[in-house]
Amino acid sequence: MSDKVIKNVVITSMVKVTDGIYSMWIKDKDLACNAKPGQFVSLYCKEGSQLLPRPISICEIDRENETLRLVYRVVGKGTKEFSKMNAGDTIRVMGPLGNGFTLEGKKAILIGGGIGIPPMLELAKSLDCEVQVVLGYRNNDLFLKDEFTPYGKVIVSTEDGSVGTKGNVIDAIREKDVQGDIIFACGPTPMLRGVKAYAQEKGLKAQLSLEEKMACGIGACLACVCQSKEVDSHTHVKNKRICKDGPVFYAEEVEL
Amino acid sequence: MSVNMKVNIAGVEWNNPVTVASGTFGSGAEYSDFVDLNQLGAVTTKGVANVPWQGNPTPRIAETYGGMINAIGLQNPGIDVFAKRDIPYLKQFPDTRIIVNVCGRSIEDYCEVVERLADEPVDMLEINISCPNVKEGGIAFGQDPKAVEAITKEMKQRAKQPVIMKLSPNVTDITEMAKAAEAGGADALSLINTLTGMKIDVNRKTFALANKTGGLSGPAIKPVAVRMVYQVAQAVQIPIIGMGGIMCAEDALEFIMAGASAVSIGTANFHNPNVTLEVIDGMKQFCEKNGVKDINDLVGCVK
Numbered sequence A: 001m002s003d004k005v006i007k008n009v010v011i012t013s014m015v016k017v018t019d020g021i022y023s024m025w026i027k028d029k030d031l032a033c034n035a036k037p038g039q040f041v042s043l044y045c046k047e048g049s050q051l052l053p054r055p056i057s058i059c060e061i062d063r064e065n066e067t068l069r070l071v072y073r074v075v076g077k078g079t080k081e082f083s084k085m086n087a088g089d090t091i092r093v094m095g096p097l098g099n100g101f102t103l104e105g106k107k108a109i110l111i112g113g114g115i116g117i118p119p120m121l122e123l124a125k126s127l128d129c130e131v132q133v134v135l136g137y138r139n140n141d142l143f144l145k146d147e148f149t150p151y152g153k154v155i156v157s158t159e160d161g162s163v164g165t166k167g168n169v170i171d172a173i174r175e176k177d178v179q180g181d182i183i184f185a186c187g188p189t190p191m192l193r194g195v196k197a198y199a200q201e202k203g204l205k206a207q208l209s210l211e212e213k214m215a216c217g218i219g220a221c222l223a224c225v226c227q228s229k230e231v232d233s234h235t236h237v238k239n240k241r242i243c244k245d246g247p248v249f250y251a252e253e254v255e256l
Numbered sequence B: 001m002s003v004n005m006k007v008n009i010a011g012v013e014w015n016n017p018v019t020v021a022s023g024t025f026g027s028g029a030e031y032s033d034f035v036d037l038n039q040l041g042a043v044t045t046k047g048v049a050n051v052p053w054q055g056n057p058t059p060r061i062a063e064t065y066g067g068m069i070n071a072i073g074l075q076n077p078g079i080d081v082f083a084k085r086d087i088p089y090l091k092q093f094p095d096t097r098i099i100v101n102v103c104g105r106s107i108e109d110y111c112e113v114v115e116r117l118a119d120e121p122v123d124m125l126e127i128n129i130s131c132p133n134v135k136e137g138g139i140a141f142g143q144d145p146k147a148v149e150a151i152t153k154e155m156k157q158r159a160k161q162p163v164i165m166k167l168s169p170n171v172t173d174i175t176e177m178a179k180a181a182e183a184g185g186a187d188a189l190s191l192i193n194t195l196t197g198m199k200i201d202v203n204r205k206t207f208a209l210a211n212k213t214g215g216l217s218g219p220a221i222k223p224v225a226v227r228m229v230y231q232v233a234q235a236v237q238i239p240i241i242g243m244g245g246i247m248c249a250e251d252a253l254e255f256i257m258a259g260a261s262a263v264s265i266g267t268a269n270f271h272n273p274n275v276t277l278e279v280i281d282g283m284k285q286f287c288e289k290n291g292v293k294d295i296n297d298l299v300g301c302v303k
């Protein structure tokens, strides 16, 4: 039996992290007990013209208080609706969804780019090994960065060069000569391509968290596939479902 | 008051008039975390072909106002895997009828699947001659009355189960297609499949779907679907399974009153995985409240 639930849950806090990025904590015992780093939830809009759930990664899990944290960027109608909600309001949510990261390695390199940074936080907390965090930003708006410092060394790249290495996360890794035996990454597809190439070059294992437009979020509709090296369990045609078989895949397993 | 919710579609008795629309529910396994499949009148599976199909490139879906467009491209594992895995899975739910949706690129493809299913323990076949998202086959068979009649005959010659022909709304006059299917021997009709649509991502100056076009579904299409069910109900004698944008019991009752003997729920599952059970319950409550003893009494009651 699966541990997925769908229900209306209470928002316990909603704060603006920075321009256009919000942090929401939701309370639910089942979600908090069952969630793993790298999994996501589907959030449903109240506005009836927006039928499809919005997939949002789990940023932090607080089992003691039975809450989950979601950090999201306002990009369209759904995320805008969420940003207008307040503590005490309820929101409909399904989860936890997807496979999550496999906790492994002795010296991990966690790479987050832009809105791919939030899921790295719970991972950083959960890993039982040396952790180094490489965060890629556009500019000096370094949201969530300070929250990583208790868990490991934090390295930053910015596209405009205002803080840390000028360039992308791979530029920062090379400049700072970051060493490790496993990479975990979440971010835009071009970044993931770069991470995959770097991992191949260095012979490192890499777990990548992918993204695609979703409808059901649970593996039924086949909207969210990515090309895989091995045949998938559903159709046997090398099309893995990001919502169910992923969102986390080993780099060599998928075409990006 | 006890209400009879049982319906009889082409000789097959369903416990209630609600099934799921092909392609939105897989073969039920994923949704079984939320829905007791035994409570559904029937499960209609994703389209299955003679061999595995890869489907279209991504993005395959996009949300639109009150609906979505999809171009999944009928990704499916083919009849061999389906028969070995999905049929035994569905047989665990004895109260629910099994409807297998069949797709193909050529008449031969369809025939092969229907022949393979002849000795399988499934209750009905739904022949998809209306998918707008594949280059060959699919809709090509569903837009010309002669082709509709011919493929229906081929299916009927080979099928051991009742044959439901699934019609496309992307035609000038859907009653012509309905009559052609009836003339070809169809046991029932289901309608509507999706309406061909398009969405443009203005920021990226590109199509929202890799396939450029996709099928529009969801509440945005409901009035079109209800109108077509009504027209077809006036034109043929065989039972109709109505679908297109059903979100709640009231929507389902619109289809029933327009002339559908049963309904399918598709896109709404994405918004609310429990929707099917809520619709069944809501229809029953409506009957109780309005002194309707048998749901069948409402079929086509609006003339």
Ligand SMILES: Cc1cc2nc3c(=O)[nH]c(=O)nc-3n(C[C@H](O)[C@H](O)[C@H](O)COP(=O)(O)OP(=O)(O)OC[C@H]3O[C@@H](n4cnc5c(N)ncnc54)[C@H](O)[C@@H]3O)c2cc1C
Residues within 6 Å of the ligand: A040, A052, A053, A054, A055, A056, A057, A058, A071, A072, A073, A074, A075, A076, A077, A078, A079, A080, A115, A118, A119, A210, A211, A212, A213, A214, A247, B062, B063
């Ligand atoms: C597994 C996964 C985890 C994610 N985690 C986060 C996260 O932690 N924080 C965050 O800010 N964003 C995350 N995203 C992206 C997030 O889902 C979209 O930004 C969001 O759905 C946009 O909704 P909207 O209504 O504001 O935008 P609109 O553009 O109005 O949305 C229209 C439709 O497109 C879909 N959509 C739009 N952008 C994306 C996208 N990038 N990925 C998938 N679907 C999209 C929406 O879900 C909706 O169905 C994640 C995506 C995936 C697939």
Ligand SMILES: Cc1cc2nc3c(=O)[nH]c(=O)nc-3n(C[C@H](O)[C@H](O)[C@H](O)COP(=O)(O)O)c2cc1C
Residues within 6 Å of the ligand: A215, A221, B021, B022, B023, B024, B046, B047, B070, B072, B074, B101, B128, B131, B166, B192, B193, B194, B216, B217, B218, B219, B221, B243, B244, B245, B246, B264, B265, B266, B267, B268
């Ligand atoms: C994601 C998706 C996949 C679909 N796949 C199929 C399919 O494989 N075969 C088919 O006959 N119809 C398919 N359809 C059409 C639906 O079965 C249904 O006819 C249509 O969506 C209208 O109903 P709705 O508005 O309730 O979704 C699909 C629809 C969607 C949204």
Ligand code: FES
Residues within 6 Å of the ligand: A213, A214, A215, A216, A217, A218, A219, A220, A221, A222, A223, A224, A225, A241, A242, A243, A244
């Ligand atoms: S979103 Fe439906 S299969 Fe992934």
